[in-house]
Amino acid sequence: MGFVLVVGLISLIMPAGPGEENYYNEEKVKYDGNISAPSSPILFQPMFVWNDAEPTFQGTGFFVSSSDKQIAAVTSSHFIDTEGSRLKKAYWLNISEERFEPVASFARIWGKLGNGGSDFPMDLRYDYLIMPPENAVPDSCVLELDDRVRLKRHEGVWFPNKDPQSPAGYTLVDGMVTETQENYHAVILKDHVEFQSQSGSPVISKLTGKVIGTLSRAGYTEKNKPVMYLAPSHSIKHAVDGDAKLTDLSEAVGKK
Numbered sequence: 001m002g003f004v005l006v007v008g009l010i011s012l013i014m015p016a017g018p019g020e021e022n023y024y025n026e027e028k029v030k031y032d033g034n035i036s037a038p039s040s041p042i043l044f045q046p047m048f049v050w051n052d053a054e055p056t057f058q059g060t061g062f063f064v065s066s067s068d069k070q071i072a073a074v075t076s077s078h079f080i081d082t083e084g085s086r087l088k089k090a091y092w093l094n095i096s097e098e099r100f101e102p103v104a105s106f107a108r109i110w111g112k113l114g115n116g117g118s119d120f121p122m123d124l125r126y127d128y129l130i131m132p133p134e135n136a137v138p139d140s141c142v143l144e145l146d147d148r149v150r151l152k153r154h155e156g157v158w159f160p161n162k163d164p165q166s167p168a169g170y171t172l173v174d175g176m177v178t179e180t181q182e183n184y185h186a187v188i189l190k191d192h193v194e195f196q197s198q199s200g201s202p203v204i205s206k207l208t209g210k211v212i213g214t215l216s217r218a219g220y221t222e223k224n225k226p227v228m229y230l231a232p233s234h235s236i237k238h239a240v241d242g243d244a245k246l247t248d249l250s251e252a253v254g255k256k
Contacts, residue, residue, distance in 0.1 A: 023225055024176050024190040031156040031206035038204060040140040043160045043170045044092035044103055046075050046200070050085035052256060059200040060162060061092050063104075063133070063142045064211065066240045071137050073106060074236060075200030076216055077129045078116035086254035090131060095162055095169030103141070106131040109252040111244035117216055117231060123183040124216045125235035129200075132246060143202055145237040146210035151180040156206035159215075159228070161193055175203070175228070177212075182232070185213050189226040195219070203230055 046061045061075040073092060080087075090106040110130035117127035155177040160170035173193055179186035187203060195218045202211040213230025220226055 024174070024188050025154075026190075028154040029156040029174075029176050029206070030152055030154050032208075035206055035209040037158055037172055038143075038160065039168060041094060041096070041103075041168050042141055042143055043095055043162065043168075043201065045095050045100075045162075047091045047093055047102075048080075048087055049089040049091070051088055051250065051254065053085040058197065060198050060215075061200055062202045062211075063092075063137050064145050064236075064240060065142050068241075071133055071142060072110050072240050073104065073131045073133055074202075074214065074240075075129050076116075076127050076214060076231065077114040078127050078216065079199055080113065080116075080129060080253060082113065082253060082255075084254055085256045087249040087252075090249065092133075095164055096167055097164040098167060100164075104133040104135055104137055106133060107249055108132060108246045109249055110246060111239050111242065113252055114231075114239075119217070121183075122217075122229065124213075124229060124231040125183055127216045127231040128214070128236050128239065130236070130239055130244075131249070143204070144210040145233040145240065146205060146208055146212045147234050147237050148212070149182050149232070149234050151177050151185060151205070151212055152207065153177060153180065155180075155212075157187055157212065158204045158206065159187070159189060159193070160201060160204070162196075162198055162201070184216070185230040185232055187228045187230060189228065191226075192224070193226045195226070203228065 114126035114128040117124035157175040159173045163171045174190040201215040216231040217229040
């Protein structure tokens with residue numbers, strides 16, 4: 001069984017997704033009843049300002065805290081054109097149509113731009129763009145990264161699905177981990193989702209309340225079940241917690 005990939009720069013039939021026995025099953029889901037679902041604005045719309053091109057609105061972003069309490073913004077890197085116009089500035093915007101306005105601005109990159117990941121073989125560990133904000137960010141917007149290399153099979157998750165109609169900017173969709181590897185995690189969702197400009201969205205564990213990975217590749221099985229492949233959070237956390245050099249965005253992204 002294959003499925004059509006719809007998120008990212010490419011569109012192809014991926015190898016076999018989770019089998020029938022791995023489709024979302026409420027009875028199999030592992031969770032901690034003491035962990036509360038997120039409800040505050042944690043999801044943001046990235047806007048990228050280029051040297052000689054129109055601004056673009058791509059992917060989805062969020063904020064995390066490093067081990068020494070520094071705040072960083074995270075999204076995917078696979079949709080970034082590294083050969084085109086230089087990136088001058090970036091902004092995180094509220095998604096809710098009630099307050100579609102900038103929350104933070106960015107002029108530097110944290111470490112190196114990730115390589116966007118690979119599909120064959122699948123390795124999504126370096127599908128990230130990390131930036132330090134130029135302004136203070138409310139604590140309620142900041143998430144924690146899970147440092148586990150492998151998760152629990154059937155671990156329950158929340159996927160914050162972009163929703164401009166919601167005051168928080170998203171609605172939560174339940175999901176379940178079906179595969180966990182060092183290089184990626186696979187999640188199947190309970191309900192249908194129309195994937196669109198959601199690369200970089202955090203996926204949150206119902207066992208720890210932390211981000212287990214970011215949406216990097218996604219699609220639908222032959223029976224139209226939504227499947228997500230995640231850039232694992234342990235590699236993002238390693239980058240955030242490392243002794244990273246801060247470089248101007250214009251020097252790190254783009255060539256023109």
